[in-house]
Each structure stands twice: as C-alpha cells, then as structure tokens.
Amino acid sequence: MHGSRSPVSLALPCLTRRTLLGAAPLLPLLWSKAAVATAAAAIYRVGAFEVEPLDDGMFPLEPSMIPAADSEAGRALLTAAGLPPNGPSPEPVNAFLVRRGTRLCLADAGCGTLFGPDLGRMPTALSARGIDPSRIDAVWLTHLHVDHAGGLLLPGGAARFPNAEIVVQDAEAVYWSDPASRSRAPAEMGPFFDTALAVLAAYAGRIRRVTGHADLMPGVTSVPLPGHTPGHAGLLFEDGGQRLLVWGDVIHSRILQIPHPDWSVIWDLDPAEALATRRRVLDRAVVEGLAVAGMHLTNRGHIERSGAGYAFIASPP
Numbered sequence: 001m002h003g004s005r006s007p008v009s010l011a012l013p014c015l016t017r018r019t020l021l022g023a024a025p026l027l028p029l030l031w032s033k034a035a036v037a038t039a040a041a042a043i044y045r046v047g048a049f050e051v052e053p054l055d056d057g058m059f060p061l062e063p064s065m066i067p068a069a070d071s072e073a074g075r076a077l078l079t080a081a082g083l084p085p086n087g088p089s090p091e092p093v094n095a096f097l098v099r100r101g102t103r104l105c106l107a108d109a110g111c112g113t114l115f116g117p118d119l120g121r122m123p124t125a126l127s128a129r130g131i132d133p134s135r136i137d138a139v140w141l142t143h144l145h146v147d148h149a150g151g152l153l154l155p156g157g158a159a160r161f162p163n164a165e166i167v168v169q170d171a172e173a174v175y176w177s178d179p180a181s182r183s184r185a186p187a188e189m190g191p192f193f194d195t196a197l198a199v200l201a202a203y204a205g206r207i208r209r210v211t212g213h214a215d216l217m218p219g220v221t222s223v224p225l226p227g228h229t230p231g232h233a234g235l236l237f238e239d240g241g242q243r244l245l246v247w248g249d250v251i252h253s254r255i256l257q258i259p260h261p262d263w264s265v266i267w268d269l270d271p272a273e274a275l276a277t278r279r280r281v282l283d284r285a286v287v288e289g290l291a292v293a294g295m296h297l298t299n300r301g302h303i304e305r306s307g308a309g310y311a312f313i314a315s316p317p
Contacts, residue, residue, distance in 0.1 A: 044293060044300050047239025049219065050099040051246070051293070053092075054126065056110030056151065057119035059296070060088035061253055068263040069256045081255050091253055091296045093147050095122045096246060097129070098140075098237075103217070104131065105138040107235050107246055108295055109151030109160070114195065122151045123160070136161045140216055141168040142248030143232040144176050144196040145267070148295065152199050159202040166199070167216055169224065170209040172231025173200060225250055225281060227274030228267065234281075244291045244300065250281050252296045258282075259309040282310050291315065 044051040063070040063078070063086065075085035083089050096107040110122035126133065139161060142148055154160050175181050176196035185193070200207060214222045219239040225232050225248060234247040251257045252265045261278045268274035285292050285303040293300045299314040 042300070044244055044291075046237040046242045046244045047219065048100055049237050049239055049244075050097075051107075051237060051244060052097045052099070052129075053293070054095045054097055054106075054110070054122050056093040056095055056122045056125075056147075057115075058090040059093050059119065059147070061091045062087045063256075064266075066253060066256055066263050066265050068260065069253075073260070074256060074263075077255050077259065083255075089253060089255055092298050093119060094295045094297075095125075095148075095151065096293070097126070097131070098220075100217075100219070103137050104135050105140060105217075106136055106161075106164075107140050108142055108148040108248075109139055111147045112150030112153055112160075113155050114146050114150045114191070119147070120151065133161045134163050136164045138165045138167060138216070140220070140222065140235055141166065141172070142234065142246075142295065143172050143229045144168065144192075144199065145229065145249070146192055146195045148248075149199045150195055153195075153202055157198055157202060164203075164206065166203045166207045167222070168207065168209060169222065169231030169233050170211050171226070172229060172233075173207070173209055175230045176200070225277050227270045227272075227277045228265075229269050232277075242291075243288075244293060245281070245285070247281055247292055247294045249295060250278050251294055254297055254312050258303070258312045259306065261309055286310070 042053060044053075063074050066074070068074070069077070078087060078089060079085045081089070093110060094108070095110045098105040098107060111119040113120050123133070139152060152160055152166070176193055177200065182189070182193045210216070210222050212224055216222055216235070219237060221236045221238070223234045223236050223245070225234050228249045232248055234245055234250070237244045237246070257263050257265075257278070261282055262275055264271040264274055282303050284290060286305055289302060291300055291302055297312075301312050301314040304311045304313055
C-alpha cells in the first residue's frame with residue numbers, strides 16, 4: 001500500500017447499492033438544477049482522434065464522501081450550483097469511445113450491473129451507436145475500481161468484449177491481485193477486489209500490463225497519476241497539434257474539488273499522494289493550456305487558477 005496513511009478510517013459504507021438506489025429518485029431533479037446535461041452527445045476531436053463520452057449514469061455524491069466538503073464552505077458551493085446544501089450532487093460516470101480510422105477502443109467501461117438500473121448504461125450507449133462489443137479492439141483502463149471496470153463483465157461474469165485487449169498499469173493489477181492488499185483494506189472494499197479479480201480472470205491472456213509513461217497506440221500515452229489507486233493513470237491524446245488529457249479520477253466533483261483541490265474523496269487510497277497528483281495535473285493544465293476531460297466531468301474544458309484553487313472552464317460544444 002502506498003504512503004503512510006491507512007484506508008481503514010475511510011467512510012466506505014457510504015458507497016452501497018442501497019445508497020445509490022435510495023438517491024436515484026432525486027437525480028433527475030438535481031441533474032436539471034445543476035444544468036450540466038449538455039455533453040452526452042459531444043465528440044472531442046483531437047487531430048484524427050474522435051473521443052466520445054459514453055454516459056454510464058449518474059452517481060449521487062454526498063458531501064460525506066468528500067469529508068472536508070461537509071462544511072459551510074462545501075454547503076455554500078453546492079448552494080451556488082443550485083443544489084441542496086447537504087447534497088447529493090449528481091456526478092457523471094463516463095466511459096469514452098475512441099475512434100481513429102478503423103480502430104475502436106474504450107477508455108474505461110463504466111459500472112456494469114453492480115450499482116443498479118441508474119448506472120451501467122455504457123453498453124446501451126454503444127448499441128445506440130451501432131457498435132457491437134466484438135468490434136472493440138482495446139479497453140484502456142484508468143484503474144480497476146468498480147465504476148471503471150465493472151462494465152467489462154457480463155452479468156454472469158464472462159468478458160463483455162470478446163476481442164478486446166485490456167491495458168492497465170502493472171502497479172494496478174498487482175495491487176488488486178495481492179491478498180495482502182485485501183487483508184489490509186476495510187471489509188467494505190471486498191466488492192472492489194472481487195470485481196478487479198473477476199476482470200483479470202475473464203480477460204486472462206488478453207491483458208497488457210504497462211509501466212510508467214507507455215505508448216498505447218500512436219498518439220495515445222498512458223500517464224501515471226498515482227494516489228487514488230497505486231496504478232491510477234490518465235490517457236493523453238496528441239495529434240495534429242491538439243492535445244487532450246483524460247484524467248480518470250483526479251477529480252470526482254468539479255463543484256467541490258476544483259476550487260478546493262486539497263479536498264480528497266474517501267476512495268483515495270493514498271490521500272497525500274492523490275493530492276500531490278491532483279495539484280500537479282491542475283498546474284500542468286494551467287501552464288500548458290491543456291484540454292482535460294474525466295470520468296466524472298460532464299464537459300471537456302481547461303483549467304484556470306482562481307484564488308487558492310482553480311476554476312474549470314467548459315469548452316464550447
């Protein structure tokens with residue numbers, strides 16, 4: 001386990017199917033108030049790449065999941081966004097369909113069937129685009145958390161994508177495969193380990209483990225962004241003088257964490273390392289004018305400094 005902080009104190013019981021389903025009736029109203037349902041049909045073009053968000057559903061994030069946000073400052077940010085001061089805030093869960101020429105790849109795969117009917121919509125999104133799972137050449141995983149890897153599995157546990165290569169950072173596969181990691185984790189993390197192990201088993205023989213900055217195909221680089229998990233990584237697309245960083249779970253809540261990058265989510269395995277990574281990525285985005293997208297961002301955009309924190313400026317459609 002990375003760092004000196006143990007995850008045992010994390011309030012992980014907040015992440016339950018009951019919590020998700022109980023908040024589901026609020027989500028359409030909250031989503032409307034947040035006024036962020038504009039990116040589902042977007043295609044982000046990066047040179048010859050088309051990077052298209054696939055809506056997997058909305059996650060009802062409560063302030064207790066970002067403990068520092070359970071405060072007057074957090075309630076003020078939620079209120080300013082038109083949300084209830086005590087939340088939840090509806091946060092998107094995205095996968096991304098990547099097209100270049102005849103190649104079809106995914107960045108992450110969403111939740112699958114693990115969190116009920118309001119999540120796990122990625123397969124329907126693919127079908128709506130006329131894409132059969134057998135046509136997917138590769139799935140590039142940012143990490144092996146349930147809401148990123150669960151969609152790789154069919155309800156019975158078989159591989160959803162019969163011809164896809166799965167690419168993941170070696171440190172990520174090692175962590176979730178190590179019985180010692182599980183023994184040190186809270187019991188509530190059991191489903192996370194079960195899902196990660198099921199994915200690694202279902203795609204055995206088709207998993208490519210990479211280390212550090214790794215070329216996935218011409219113009220796509222896996223960029224290590226550790227802290228959230230040991231092998232958490234982003235995907236940097238570069239082509240035709242354009243660039244886009246899909247940063248995985250560097251941010252879980254645009255409303256709360258971009259103005260307060262020191263506010264960590266309860267699922268950051270190493271909060272200190274995750275914070276250092278978050279600040280490094282945000283600073284890089286500012287300095288380089290780097291376009292960013294994420295699994296829990298509704299839009300593509302860029303980052304500006306704002307006071308002691310940052311601001312996210314959404315790109316025009």
